[in-house]
């Protein structure tokens with residue numbers, strides 16, 4: 001932690017108390033634990049304040065603090081930044097588990113991974129992180145002969161999972177543990193850490209952070225991660241039906257001119273990504289490309305963060321804005337940003353970008369076949385489907401045009417399960433002048 005020592009005093013600092021723990025994710029931030037008393041010197045933004053704790057100074061998330069002496073009910077920002085009550089509450093009911101179990105492509109892929117590695121799974125110790133109803137753990141017990149499967153589930157579903165494990169005669173092999181995987185005590189390290197953690201755009205909900213923490217704590221050296229790697233795919237696309245339904249609709253409904261509502265429609269329907277979008281392969285303007293790739297053995301929790309440190313430091317007066325921007329971009333973690341260069345293969349309307357993910361499961365046997373789950377338009381549909389990012393205005397493009405730029409996934413520093421997806425693009429065309437654009441999409445805060 002290279003935060004600077006307190007030098008000059010600003011206005012009289014106010015004393016705040018920490019409502020929950022916070023672990024700094026960049027050298028400009030200050031870690032603290034529940035109950036710590038922090039001196040706030042400067043409320044530099046609504047979300048981040050410049051504060052001091054025992055003589056060390058740095059940025060802290062404002063929503064984690066309450067003015068010392070204020071009453072519990074005074075402050076609406078008591079909310080847990082992980083929103084665990086809501087998140088695990090939703091997994092305590094059947095609705096989401098039914099959706100995931102009904103997703104045959106997803107569930108059969110995990111079964112195929114177990115079947116094709118059944119010999120190597122013999123006598124191994126497995127952790128199934130976020131086991132839900134325990135389906136993957138029971139596949140392990142039914143289709144292979146591991147010595148132990150720790151089925152870890154934080155929600156109240158765990159008690160039902162224990163019953164299912166018993167009901168299906170797996171209790172000899174499967175032990176259900178209720179709690180957050182990163183907080184639980186296991187009696188031993190594991191040989192294999194399997195989890196189905198992927199969210200929309202691969203990372204939404206950031207369950208991946210729990211998987212990495214559990215990996216660092218419980219996966220033995222040389223142990224196997226399933227999935228072993230993950231990739232976010234992107235393609236420029238047409239979305240004519242969505243555009244017609246939400247934007248063109250206002251041109252002449254029932255013979256009337258409703259076009260004054262179109263700016264509202266753009267705000268309401270194009271500001272956030274459209275989840276569960278089913279893109280027709282015909283609507284892809286070219287081949288997709290993997291813009292972000294994660295190696296599940298080496299990616300670190302801090303890599304999931306974008307710490308454009310200079311935005312949090314007080315800007316040293318001597319640094320020019322240009323230099324700041326240059327340095328700021330040097331802070332963006334490589335894992336969360338990807339370049340792309342597309343060559344349009346056919347004339348069409350560039351309405352936006354579509355994203356999806358793939359995950360790979362390496363074989364336990366040297367040289368064995370890797371299994372892949374692909375949630376893209378050329379594979380069997382999954383419950384994730386794809387995610388559509390609509391531009392504000394569609395752009396006519398022609399075969400041979402190039403669309404290049406980058407994507408940046410910026411994790412929300414306060415709401416830890418959320419992120420913003422920023423897209424920057426430039427179209428170089430032989431027929432039209434080149435056009436550039438940029439747009440940020442919150443998911444969801």
Ligand SMILES: N=C(N)NC/C=C/[C@H]1O[C@@H](n2cnc3c(N)ncnc32)[C@H](O)[C@@H]1O
Nearest residue numbers: 091130132153154155180181196197198210
């Ligand atoms: N979104 C997709 N695909 N899968 C989400 C899968 C989520 C399941 O994993 C559990 N879970 C999530 N995080 C943890 C954790 N840190 N420790 C223990 N259980 C956890 C949830 O309660 C759901 O049952």
